Amino acid sequence: MKRIPPFRSVRGLVLAALLAFGVQALAQTDPLPSWNDGPAKKAIVEFVQTTTTEGNPNFVPPEERVATFDQDGTLWVEHPMYSQVIYCLDRVPAVVKAKPELAKVEPFKTVMSGNRQAIANLSERDLFKILAVTLAGMSVEQFQEEVKHWLETAKDPRWKRPYTDLTYQPMQEVLAYLRDNGYKTYVVTGGGQDFVRVYAEQVYGIPPEQVVGTAGGTKYGYRKDGKPFLTKEPKLLLNDNNAGKPEGIHLMIGRRPLAAFGNSTGDRQMLEYTKAGDGARLAMLVLHDDAKREYAYGPAQGLPNTKVGAFTQALYDEAVKQGWIVISMKNDWKQVFSFEQ
Amino acid sequence: MKRIPPFRSVRGLVLAALLAFGVQALAQTDPLPSWNDGPAKKAIVEFVQTTTTEGNPNFVPPEERVATFDQDGTLWVEHPMYSQVIYCLDRVPAVVKAKPELAKVEPFKTVMSGNRQAIANLSERDLFKILAVTLAGMSVEQFQEEVKHWLETAKDPRWKRPYTDLTYQPMQEVLAYLRDNGYKTYVVTGGGQDFVRVYAEQVYGIPPEQVVGTAGGTKYGYRKDGKPFLTKEPKLLLNDNNAGKPEGIHLMIGRRPLAAFGNSTGDRQMLEYTKAGDGARLAMLVLHDDAKREYAYGPAQGLPNTKVGAFTQALYDEAVKQGWIVISMKNDWKQVFSFEQ
Numbered sequence: 023m024k025r026i027p028p029f030r031s032v033r034g035l036v037l038a039a040l041l042a043f044g045v046q047a048l049a050q051t052d053p054l055p056s057w058n059d060g061p062a063k064k065a066i067v068e069f070v071q072t073t074t075t076e077g078n079p080n081f082v083p084p085e086e087r088v089a090t091f092d093q094d095g096t097l098w099v100e101h102p103m104y105s106q107v108i109y110c111l112d113r114v115p116a117v118v119k120a121k122p123e124l125a126k127v128e129p130f131k132t133v134m135s136g137n138r139q140a141i142a143n144l145s146e147r148d149l150f151k152i153l154a155v156t157l158a159g160m161s162v163e164q165f166q167e168e169v170k171h172w173l174e175t176a177k178d179p180r181w182k183r184p185y186t187d188l189t190y191q192p193m194q195e196v197l198a199y200l201r202d203n204g205y206k207t208y209v210v211t212g213g214g215q216d217f218v219r220v221y222a223e224q225v226y227g228i229p230p231e232q233v234v235g236t237a238g239g240t241k242y243g244y245r246k247d248g249k250p251f252l253t254k255e256p257k258l259l260l261n262d263n264n265a266g267k268p269e270g271i272h273l274m275i276g277r278r279p280l281a282a283f284g285n286s287t288g289d290r291q292m293l294e295y296t297k298a299g300d301g302a303r304l305a306m307l308v309l310h311d312d313a314k315r316e317y318a319y320g321p322a323q324g325l326p327n328t329k330v331g332a333f334t335q336a337l338y339d340e341a342v343k344q345g346w347i348v349i350s351m352k353n354d355w356k357q358v359f360s361f362e363q
Numbered sequence: 364m365k366r367i368p369p370f371r372s373v374r375g376l377v378l379a380a381l382l383a384f385g386v387q388a389l390a391q392t393d394p395l396p397s398w399n400d401g402p403a404k405k406a407i408v409e410f411v412q413t414t415t416t417e418g419n420p421n422f423v424p425p426e427e428r429v430a431t432f433d434q435d436g437t438l439w440v441e442h443p444m445y446s447q448v449i450y451c452l453d454r455v456p457a458v459v460k461a462k463p464e465l466a467k468v469e470p471f472k473t474v475m476s477g478n479r480q481a482i483a484n485l486s487e488r489d490l491f492k493i494l495a496v497t498l499a500g501m502s503v504e505q506f507q508e509e510v511k512h513w514l515e516t517a518k519d520p521r522w523k524r525p526y527t528d529l530t531y532q533p534m535q536e537v538l539a540y541l542r543d544n545g546y547k548t549y550v551v552t553g554g555g556q557d558f559v560r561v562y563a564e565q566v567y568g569i570p571p572e573q574v575v576g577t578a579g580g581t582k583y584g585y586r587k588d589g590k591p592f593l594t595k596e597p598k599l600l601l602n603d604n605n606a607g608k609p610e611g612i613h614l615m616i617g618r619r620p621l622a623a624f625g626n627s628t629g630d631r632q633m634l635e636y637t638k639a640g641d642g643a644r645l646a647m648l649v650l651h652d653d654a655k656r657e658y659a660y661g662p663a664q665g666l667p668n669t670k671v672g673a674f675t676q677a678l679y680d681e682a683v684k685q686g687w688i689v690i691s692m693k694n695d696w697k698q699v700f701s702f703e704q
Contacts, residue, residue: 085570162613206572219617229426230617231547231572240613242606242632250635252613259600259614265583272503272581272593273600274615276560276571291583294591 053199056192056357062306062349066196069304073280074203080302084204088279089304090234090271090292091197093211093218095285096308097226099178099188101317102142106213107149108185109172111141113156124155153214158256162216162240165254169220183361186225191360193283193308197226200281208279210271211235212263212288216254234274236262267292280304287332293346305346309333312351315358394540397533397698403647403690407537410645414621415544421643425545429620430645431575431612431633432538434552434559436626437649438567440519440529442658443483447554448490449526450513452482454497465496494555499597503557503581506595510561524702527566532701534624534649538567541622549620551612552576553604553629557595575615577603608633621645628673634687646687650674653692656699 057063073082094100114133117124124130129148132140144152157165178185197207209228211218215235222228239257244250262270268291271279281304282289282296293305310333311318320333341348351358398404414423435441455474458465465471470489473481485493498506519526538548550569552559556576563569580598585591603611609632612620622645623630623637634646651674652659661674682689692699 085564215614215617223426231615233617237614240610242609242636249639250609250632251639252609252636268583268591268593269581273556273578274572276556276574291591295583295593298591 053202054192054195056195056355058354058356060354062347062354065304065306065347066199069281069302070199070203072302082280082301086277086280087200087203087205088208088275088277089200089205089281090208090210090275090279090283090296091193092267092284092286092289092292093209093213095310096283096289097189097193097197097209098185099316100285101310101319104213105185106217108176109169109217110149110152110156112172112176113168114152117156130155154256157214157238157254160254162252162254165216166220169217173221181359186221187361188359189225190308190355191357191362192355194226194360196283197228201227205281206232208232208234208271208275210262210267210282210292212261212266214238215260215262234262234270236260236266263288265291268295271295282306283308285310285333287334287337290337290340294344297344297346305341305344306349307333307337307341307346308349308351310351312355312358315355315362316351394543395533395536397536397696399695399697401695403688403695406645406647406688407540410622410643411540411544413643423621423642427618427621428541428544428546429549429616429618430541430546430622431549431551431608431616431620431624431637432534433608433625433627433630433633434550434554434576436651437624437630438530438534438538438550439526440657441626442651442660445554446526447558449517450510450558451490451493451497453513453517454509455493458497471496495597498555498579498595501595503593503595506557507561510558514562522700527562528702529700530566531649531696532698532703533696535567535701537624538569542568546622547573549573549575549612549616551603551608551623551633553602553607555579556601556603575603575611577601577607604629606632609636612636623647624649626651626674628675628678631678631681635685638685638687646682646685647690648674648678648682648687649690649692651692653696653699656696656703657692 054063054066072078072080073087075081091097094104098105111133114130118130118134125134129144129152132144133152160168173184173186176185177183178188181188200207207226207228209218209222209226209232211234213235215233215237218235219230219233222230222233236258237260239255239259240252241255242250242252260266260270260273264287267289271292278299279292279296280299280302282292283306284290284293285308289307293307297303297305310316310320338348340346395404395407413419413421414428416422432438435445439446452474455471459471459475466475470485470493473485474493501509514525514527517526518524519529522529541548548567548569550559550563550567550573552575554576556574556578559576560571560574563574564571577599578601580596580600581593582596583591583593601607601611601614605628608630612633619640620633620637621640621643623633624647625631625634626649630648634648638644638646651657651661679689681687
């Protein structure tokens with residue numbers, strides 16, 4: 023039971039107890055109750071059975087069982103804006119208060135104007151500029167406290183709930199199902215590694231050391247009392263998007279995943295890299311085609327293109343060609359969020 | 364038992380069986396049989412008991428139990444030259460064969476001369492140049508195969524054994540003892556991350572994802588048949604020495620270690636960072652003062668200074684001031700290598 027967060031230990035205990043008392047029904051329990059029967063659910067169950075059944079030609083020893091998950095749009099809502107971008111925008115007033123000269127400079131001027139449309143139209147370059155200014159120079163602990171506080175107070179305007187409530191129940195089931203079968207689950211996100219690490223253990227059951235993300239440098243130094251500390255630096259070490267995903271996986275994990283889950287062109291190389299390994303491999307893409315329960319976007323469906331999570335026609339074509347499985351939120355998911363019903 | 368390599372599962376099983384049958388003697392078994400009784404052994408045992416006994420004010424939940432180990436000079440022999448440097452020098456003839464123009468250029472000319480003294484005097488800059496040329500452009504898999512082959516064939520000239528035999532038995536016991544008590548053990552080395560990952564699981568029981576080391580970039584690309592692969596790049600991402608150790612720990616693990624082990628000035632910041640955390644912390648330095656069974660070096664002992672593992676007077680003074688514990692190889696270790704006796 024070592025190394026497993028408490029609430030998972032409890033689950034482990036319960037499982038062990040059930041097995042010990044010979045409850046046969048356990049084998050019949052559906053590990054993915056929020057999934058409708060269909061090719062997506064079938065593929066997940068078959069992959070797990072194939073790779074974990076001793077004697078199967080595709081059996082994989084437990085220490086090699088690695089599964090990687092993109093976060094935004096794959097594990098939780100990314101529309102209309104990544105949560106981390108909202109966090110950074112929310113920090114701008116405090117930053118401008120500390121450095122008033124920024125109020126007259128773009129992109130801070132636009133953010134301070136409160137013009138939603140203009141803010142939504144900020145370029146990636148502008149967002150990086152905001153990110154660098156809002157994060158740089160903080161100690162690692164200060165940053166963690168800030169993010170924690172923000173997560174406890176900020177709410178998504180549509181669901182009126184904390185952002186951490188907006189994870190997809192079916193994907194939480196996949197995470198738990200894989201772990202129950204000896205898989206180590208990783209978040210591999212274009213989002214900030216330090217940002218996601220603040221809540222990944224509580225929200226996904228994924229410890230900080232299993233979060234790979236876009237990472238800036240830190241700088242080791244000493245406080246006046248001689249105590250050492252790390253400061254966040256505006257230097258990019260790993261841009262964990264596109265080709266940066268397999269490169270980051272190699273750097274941080276050093277093993278090729280057996281299963282990978284994504285939802286946009288930024289995940290393409292991670293899925294390619296995963297599928298290029300020997301034996302049974304699973305590559306899946308979440309398609310946002312459910313305007314009623316979540317959102318519908320992506321040009322592959324003739325839906326409006328957006329800044330986040332571009333699921334292009336080229337990606338769709340590659341998925342078909344390579345045998346990646348597209349998860350239709352609308353058809354494959356019985357329930358989207360845990361708070362429904 | 365998930366996630367644990369097979370041979371450790373077996374040990375786990377045996378332990379569970381022993382406990383189940385109520386063998387009381389188990390509690391009396393010495394977890395560190397190669398250590399003489401003394402302050403070093405006592406500190407390790409007390410630290411483990413303190414941090415893992417529920418109800419103790421310094422109790423630490425299992426998921427936070429992280430211990431980091433420098434490699435060269437801490438887990439295995441580093442004198443007179445780091446094994447990875449020897450590996451790189453051994454590769455030079457093949458590199459020169461492929462690029463004959465290098466034979467006339469320093470530092471390759473010196474390496475090809477076979478002049479041992481001149482080779483030993485190469486600067487760190489020269490060695491980096493050799494490293495960059497010998498490793499760059501290889502695929503990650505090619506590199507792994509190369510290192511594996513080298514480890515199987517190369518032998519240390521003094522002991523006439525593979526380098527992987529030259530690990531310190533007492534430190535192997537510390538690794539196992541910590542893991543048996545719920546600790547995740549990490550190598551945090553100035554050596555190459557990809558190099559150490561090739562053998563860390565077999566030699567130390569430490570999986571690739573728990574090896575943090577000096578890391579170069581990789582580049583994602585496609586073979587002619589369309590298969591993706593990663594190439595090693597001569598671009599330094601993480602120089603895992605000195606301040607780079609706590610910075611690397613933050614990047615790769617995202618938690619502050621509770622215990623850290625080193626042997627030179629390159630480990631200073633890792634030990635400082637470890638000790639600066641709350642609660643019980645353990646910081647230890649291996650002192651090479653055993654010319655008979657291993658080597659004696661380091662100016663703190665009035666021993667000849669060497670290029671590797673500088674244990675300076677300043678480091679010794681800081682150890683005393685900060686309460687770090689110095690391990691005397693001569694006095695604290697009953698046995699140095701597993702093959703003795």
